[in-house]
Amino acid sequence: MPQAPPTRLSLLLRLRDLQDRPAWAQFVEVYAPLLYGYLRKRGLQDADAADLTQACLRQVAARVGTFEYDPRRGTFRGWLFTIVRNQLRDFRDRPRRLYQGSGAPGLQRLLEAQAAPEPDEADEWEREYRRGLLAWAAEQVRPQVQEATWQAFWQTAVEGRPGKEVACGLGLTAAAVYLARGRVMARLRALIREVQEDE
Amino acid sequence: MTRMSCPDVSDWQALLGETGTEGEPDDLVRHLEACADCQGTLQALAAESTVWEDAARGLGDGARGEAALRRVVERLKTEDFPPPGDEDLSFLRPADRPGLLGLLGRYEVQEVIGHGGMGVVFRALDPDLNRVVAIKVVSPWLASSATARRRFVREAQAAAAVCHDHVVTVHGVNEADGLPYLVMQYVAGESLQARLDRIGPLEVTEVVRIGMQTAAGLAAAHAQGLIHRDIKPANLLLENGLARVKISDFGLARMADDVQLTRDGVVAGTPEYMAPEQARGEPIDHRADLFSLGSVLYATCTGVPPFRGASVVAVLRRVSDEEPKPVRSLNPDVPAWMESLIARLMAKDPVERFQSAGEVTALLEGYLAHVRQPATVPVPELPATGNSPRPAEARPLPGSVGRSRSRLWLAALVVVAAFGLAVAQWFAGAGDVTEPIKEYKDQYLISLRGTPENSEGFEFFGPDVAECVRYEPAGLRLTFPRGFPGPRPGTGLTIPVAAKGDFEITLGFEILQEPEPADAGTQQTLFSLDVVLDAPGDTVATIGRKVDGRGGTQFLAWMTVWDEAAHKDRGRGKGFPTTAKSGRLRMVRAGSTLSYCASDGPDGEFVLLDKFPFAAEDLKFVRLLGSTGGPQASLDVRATDLRIRAGSLPELPEKSGGKGWLAAGTILGLLILVLAAISLGAWLYGRQRRRMGQAPAAGAGEQAQPTAAEHETASAAISFACSACGKMLKAKAELSGKKVKCPQCGQAVFVPAAKAGKAGRASS
Numbered sequence: 001m002p003q004a005p006p007t008r009l010s011l012l013l014r015l016r017d018l019q020d021r022p023a024w025a026q027f028v029e030v031y032a033p034l035l036y037g038y039l040r041k042r043g044l045q046d047a048d049a050a051d052l053t054q055a056c057l058r059q060v061a062a063r064v065g066t067f068e069y070d071p072r073r074g075t076f077r078g079w080l081f082t083i084v085r086n087q088l089r090d091f092r093d094r095p096r097r098l099y100q101g102s103g104a105p106g107l108q109r110l111l112e113a114q115a116a117p118e119p120d121e122a123d124e125w126e127r128e129y130r131r132g133l134l135a136w137a138a139e140q141v142r143p144q145v146q147e148a149t150w151q152a153f154w155q156t157a158v159e160g161r162p163g164k165e166v167a168c169g170l171g172l173t174a175a176a177v178y179l180a181r182g183r184v185m186a187r188l189r190a191l192i193r194e195v196q197e198d199e
Numbered sequence: 200m201t202r203m204s205c206p207d208v209s210d211w212q213a214l215l216g217e218t219g220t221e222g223e224p225d226d227l228v229r230h231l232e233a234c235a236d237c238q239g240t241l242q243a244l245a246a247e248s249t250v251w252e253d254a255a256r257g258l259g260d261g262a263r264g265e266a267a268l269r270r271v272v273e274r275l276k277t278e279d280f281p282p283p284g285d286e287d288l289s290f291l292r293p294a295d296r297p298g299l300l301g302l303l304g305r306y307e308v309q310e311v312i313g314h315g316g317m318g319v320v321f322r323a324l325d326p327d328l329n330r331v332v333a334i335k336v337v338s339p340w341l342a343s344s345a346t347a348r349r350r351f352v353r354e355a356q357a358a359a360a361v362c363h364d365h366v367v368t369v370h371g372v373n374e375a376d377g378l379p380y381l382v383m384q385y386v387a388g389e390s391l392q393a394r395l396d397r398i399g400p401l402e403v404t405e406v407v408r409i410g411m412q413t414a415a416g417l418a419a420a421h422a423q424g425l426i427h428r429d430i431k432p433a434n435l436l437l438e439n440g441l442a443r444v445k446i447s448d449f450g451l452a453r454m455a456d457d458v459q460l461t462r463d464g465v466v467a468g469t470p471e472y473m474a475p476e477q478a479r480g481e482p483i484d485h486r487a488d489l490f491s492l493g494s495v496l497y498a499t500c501t502g503v504p505p506f507r508g509a510s511v512v513a514v515l516r517r518v519s520d521e522e523p524k525p526v527r528s529l530n531p532d533v534p535a536w537m538e539s540l541i542a543r544l545m546a547k548d549p550v551e552r553f554q555s556a557g558e559v560t561a562l563l564e565g566y567l568a569h570v571r572q573p574a575t576v577p578v579p580e581l582p583a584t585g586n587s588p589r590p591a592e593a594r595p596l597p598g599s600v601g602r603s604r605s606r607l608w609l610a611a612l613v614v615v616a617a618f619g620l621a622v623a624q625w626f627a628g629a630g631d632v633t634e635p636i637k638e639y640k641d642q643y644l645i646s647l648r649g650t651p652e653n654s655e656g657f658e659f660f661g662p663d664v665a666e667c668v669r670y671e672p673a674g675l676r677l678t679f680p681r682g683f684p685g686p687r688p689g690t691g692l693t694i695p696v697a698a699k700g701d702f703e704i705t706l707g708f709e710i711l712q713e714p715e716p717a718d719a720g721t722q723q724t725l726f727s728l729d730v731v732l733d734a735p736g737d738t739v740a741t742i743g744r745k746v747d748g749r750g751g752t753q754f755l756a757w758m759t760v761w762d763e764a765a766h767k768d769r770g771r772g773k774g775f776p777t778t779a780k781s782g783r784l785r786m787v788r789a790g791s792t793l794s795y796c797a798s799d800g801p802d803g804e805f806v807l808l809d810k811f812p813f814a815a816e817d818l819k820f821v822r823l824l825g826s827t828g829g830p831q832a833s834l835d836v837r838a839t840d841l842r843i844r845a846g847s848l849p850e851l852p853e854k855s856g857g858k859g860w861l862a863a864g865t866i867l868g869l870l871i872l873v874l875a876a877i878s879l880g881a882w883l884y885g886r887q888r889r890r891m892g893q894a895p896a897a898g899a900g901e902q903a904q905p906t907a908a909e910h911e912t913a914s915a916a917i918s919f920a921c922s923a924c925g926k927m928l929k930a931k932a933e934l935s936g937k938k939v940k941c942p943q944c945g946q947a948v949f950v951p952a953a954k955a956g957k958a959g960r961a962s963s
Contacts, residue, residue: 028272131257
């Protein structure tokens with residue numbers, strides 16, 4: 001397949017125009033499942049994860065136009081993570097904060113001080129974020145390749161089985177399997193570049 | 200046979216890029232089979248980093264399909280999302296009178312009229328010239344980018360270089376507080392896109408006229424060496440009343456021989472109307488605008504853009520590789536010459552298109568003449584391709600200049616007058632913020648004296664409820680004796696009140712204790728009684744008695760608003776010096792401002808204390824919450840009643856003051872009414888059905904219409920394209936202006952007006 005077309009529209013750039021419905025529709029399509037998956041992994045139930053996903057996306061919409069998201073100061077991935085963390089924290093701490101009257105200022109502020117993310121929290125996000133993008137890309141790419149090619153990719157890259165074994169199972173040469181795996185992955189990455197600017 | 204040494208990385212790269220499994224270099228493949236190093240290299244090249252490989256491992260556990268998630272996605276796609284946006288308008292100087300968003304330079308900014316790729320567009324008044332203008336401001340977040348500023352300034356120069364009836368006039372470029380802004384002509388009227396959305400495809404005469412005017416404007420731009428690059432229906436404004444096209448938003452325009460200002464390979468803009476060479480990132484010239492013009496004409500004739508797709512990538516691919524459906528297959532009323540014209544404009548190879556906008560303008564003038572007098576004026580011939588004169592100079596429409604100028608002043612006058620009326624109305628309607636801004640339709644009065652009659656859903660909360668909160672005949676009493684370890688989380692009562700939009704909440708209270716004297720120099724909160732709104736961004740309005748360091752006491756009211764973005768409180772206290780022991784506290788939300796006021800005694804006048812911007816969604820709960828400032832403080836207050844007014848409140852289980860049997864009777868009565876309404880409606884519908892002879896909805900379509908019906912309405916059926924899916928539909932003339940259901944996609948679409956002498960029929 002030809003490498004990514006030289007012209008690509010930066011989805012994240014287009015998001016700044018809140019009226020750009022196609023861009024926003026695509027954004028929801030890619031990122032809603034991604035966020036949902038992460039929130040579920042954090043232990044939220046179905047309905048809660050869905051609600052929080054919606055809240056996060058609304059936050060993105062509300063803040064995409066502000067100074068905060070500055071590509072020079074960080075990645076979209078990182079910025080999205082702060083939104084998710086805030087939503088999660090609000091969700092968890094909400095009852096407690098709500099019940100702090102303004103007559104108890106000091107403790108209140110302490111409680112709300114933002115803690116740095118736990119190291120594994122951040123790692124998990126990184127992983128889930130990429131997984132989510134790959135999952136979306138996979139949905140687009142799968143119908144475009146032959147089933148054998150897809151299986152070659154899936155069984156090696158996802159299921160982690162050795163190339164030779166997969167080759168036997170599919171009746172392909174090992175080289176074909178490696179090539180298939182590489183090509184599918186390359187396509188996935190190319191597609192992902194369409195919807196996010198960095199890395 | 201010697202073992203081949205590992206091939207170059209670039210060889211693997213090339214191999215990765217190919218799709219086929221045929222024709223791969225045998226030696227590479229054989230090597231791959233055996234060499235684990237190269238297998239690894241290939242893998243690394245594809246994934247580009249191990250993080251992606253790791254992530255791929257997790258692809259198996261998907262949570263994509265759950266129902267709740269699907270619902271959210273659907274909701275977001277169909278709902279008003281993203282919302283038009285509470286944008287950050289803090290770069291405007293505050294206005295000195297209501298009705299304005301703010302001031303920018305010398306201009307009085309009235310409202311936001313749109314968003315461009317790089318900024319916001321306002322309507323504003325130039326007070327010196329007393330003229331309404333449009334102002335485009337670079338998004339503040341972009342203003343720090345030198346590239347963006349340059350691009351913005353270029354847009355200004357580009358647009359200003361073109362002076363033409365059919366191009367939005369630029370008055371000037373200024374800067375305010377480091378933000379550049381563009382002042383241009385205000386065009387009152389909707390865009391072509393809005394009109395297409397509203398009434399569907401247009402009449403051929405209209406299409407020709409719009410095409411001609413756009414082409415004329417383009418010719419003027421091209422003559423200045425400018426390529427617009429983003430011609431689409433949304434950028435063609437149709438000036439009210441005069442129905443004159445104005446090309447706007449030269450945001451992406453650049454000089455033909457300019458250096459690229461966008462990052463390599465990244466193009467912003469709408470793909471649906473883009474020229475193929477533009478979509479491919481190749482160098483373009485003025486003929487790209489002609490392709491876009493063709494796409495616009497296509498959309499105007501059929502109601503849909505020529506290329507559509509599920510994603511941006513898909514659209515780009517179609518633009519580049521596919522031919523659109525023929526115009527006449529979507530709208531048979533389009534004349535053949537129009538279809539040919541559009542096809543010519545939309546030739547993939549620029550060489551095959553017209554070579555200048557001037558050519559197109561002249562041609563369209565000829566078509567217009569023909570359409571107006573089909574009998575006498577023949578259809579102009581399309582010139583043969585390949586004879587390409589150099590780009591023609593702009594030709595203003597003959598005789599239009601003088602006429603249009605006076606009309607322009609008339610339009611401007613009308614706009615100013617309308618604005619003046621609006622301002623006058625605003626003044627008449629605006630009141631003291633302590634009075635409700637609007638007529639509230641609904642109100643609850645929740646008396647807290649004694650146990651409220653209808654306290655379904657009321658909930659006590661807090662760790663000390665049993666000891667500290669109780670209903671008394673005189674009101675809800677909250678008491679924290681001194682010595683409770685603290686600060687403690689608050690304790691109180693939750694009242695479920697969901698209100699939409701503007702609201703007003705008033706709390707009556709009494710303070711039952713004396714303030715404690717404090718050490719000099721301290722300012723200490725002794726206690727507070729809060730009204731908490733449960734909306735994203737918890738808002739807390741508080742009354743408290745503060746002891747200030749000078750030993751006096753002040754009765755303070757203050758409000759804190761939770762700032763989501765900064766994740767902290769923004770609080771402001773306002774002194775309301777009084778020693779009165781009872782009073783009222785009020786919060787009013789009007790639009791996007793929350794104000795709070797306080798008064799002495801149950802009947803005292805309200806004094807406005809402060810205002811906050813408040814962008815929360817609707818209200819869900821109100822909580823009354825008491826807390827103390829520390830173990831030395833105590834609380835003893837009584838909340839007597841709570842009044843909530845709003846434009847719309849859902850039913851509490853029983854509205855305050857309603858007796859059970861009365862409510863039941865009302866419900867029964869309502870049921871009867873509803874049933875009656877339904878039967879009436881059904882009867883009417885049945886009557887209509889019998890009269891029409893066929894269902895008004897999905898009957899339209901390409902399945903054979905009963906010939907009887909056809910004869911009956913032969914000259915009064917309207918053909919039009921479904922504005923959602925493009926399917927050709929026919930509907931009876933009586934349905935013009937009404938909505939019908941498209942049998943293909945199920946969307947409700949408007950049936951456009953039928954006109955006598957529709958081109959296409961005129962010739963038959």
